[in-house]
Amino acid sequence: MALAHASKQSGVIRDGLGLLVNHPGIVFSDHQTRVNFLFCFASRGVNEYIELFNEIVKIGQDPSLRLRLLAMDEQTLFETLCYKFSS
Numbered sequence: 001m002a003l004a005h006a007s008k009q010s011g012v013i014r015d016g017l018g019l020l021v022n023h024p025g026i027v028f029s030d031h032q033t034r035v036n037f038l039f040c041f042a043s044r045g046v047n048e049y050i051e052l053f054n055e056i057v058k059i060g061q062d063p064s065l066r067l068r069l070l071a072m073d074e075q076t077l078f079e080t081l082c083y084k085f086s087s
Contacts, residue, residue, distance in 0.1 A: 001060040002026075004040045007049045012042040017052070017085065021077065023070060036070055055085060 006012050018040040025034030039056050043049035059065055069077055 001037045001039070001056075001066065002028075002035045003053075003056055003060070004038070005049075005053060006042045007046065008044045010042075012044050015043050015045075015048070017041045019081065021070075036066065052085065 020038040020040075022036055022038070025036050026038065027034055037059065041052055041056070043052060059069070069080065072080065
């Protein structure tokens with residue numbers, strides 16, 4: 001998992017969240033690390049930024065959750081993550 005993020009202090013003018021899911025994995029320059037989930041988010045609110053950052057990090061720390069997410073079809077994955085991040 002990789003995470004690109006920015007807060008209000010970085011000049012964010014609108015909240016946003018994006019996710020790229022790549023099943024085979026994107027290989028980075030170390031030629032060993034494969035990333036299946038690339039999250040990109042921006043938040044104007046400090047509390048919202050911290051909450052979302054922590055939720056995304058939890059996914060990165062749970063290998064079994066990442067495998068379950070990768071096994072889902074697109075619609076189920078979308079609904080699962082939308083529910084997770086909106087609750």
